[in-house]
Amino acid sequence: MIDLSIEYLFRKHYSRLCHFAWQILSDNELIEDIVQDAFMGYWNNKHTIANNDIAIKNFLYTSVRHACYNIIRREKVEQRYHLLNQTETVEELQTIAKIIRAEVMDEIYKIIQTMPNGCQSIFRLGYLEGLTNPQIAEQLNISINTVKTQKQRGLKIIKSKLSPELFSLLTLVFIEG
Incomplete structure (x- = not known):
């Protein structure tokens, strides 16, 4: 049995192990750390590894490979986590927007019901059903x-009865709606 010194093993295998790890990760700083950790792992476990070059080489390559794959797995988990967080954030914002839209629309419907009949029907046809002024006039x-006068009158009524915060959101409701 030959006692292979860590310095000898390091000189012999370091560059090969770095190249091997680079083929998997392509990150030089990580690679150097991984290879150095593999040598430390060997040093800490050398009493359980056969004292020959082949067994040591197998241990080092296996350690490097496992460390590289663990990093890849961890990065994939982190990517999935960030993607899920972004998706949840978007979904939360969409839900909040829907709630706001529902609240604003509820207030608008209440106000529309207080409008005079002619103004009320023109406002509904124009703003809620999306008809054009000529279509409303014809219908x-x-x-x-x-039609134009009654729509303006309806908007003034809504503006006067709707809180300033909700009136600001009114524009967003009709733009996004």
Whole structure:
């Protein structure tokens, strides 16, 4: 049995192990740490490893390979975690936006019910059902100017009865809705 010194083993295998690890990870700083850890692992466990070059080489390569794959696994887990967090954040924001939209729309519906009948129907057709001014005028058999006037009147009523915060959100509701 030959007592292979750690310095001899390091000189003999270090660059090969680094190249081997680089093929898996391509990160020089990590690779150097991994290879050095493999040598430390050998040194701490040398009494359980056969004292020949082949067994030592197998131990070192296996240690490096396992360390590289562990890093890859950890990175994949971290990527999945970040992706899930981003997805949850987007979903939370979408849910909050839906809640806000529902609250604003509820207030608007309540206010619309207080409008005079003509204003109410024109406002509903124009803003809630998406009809154009000419379509509303044709459907209700009124002039386009009457439609415009009643829509403006409806907006003034909503603006006067809706809290300033909700009125600011009104624009967002109709833009995103």
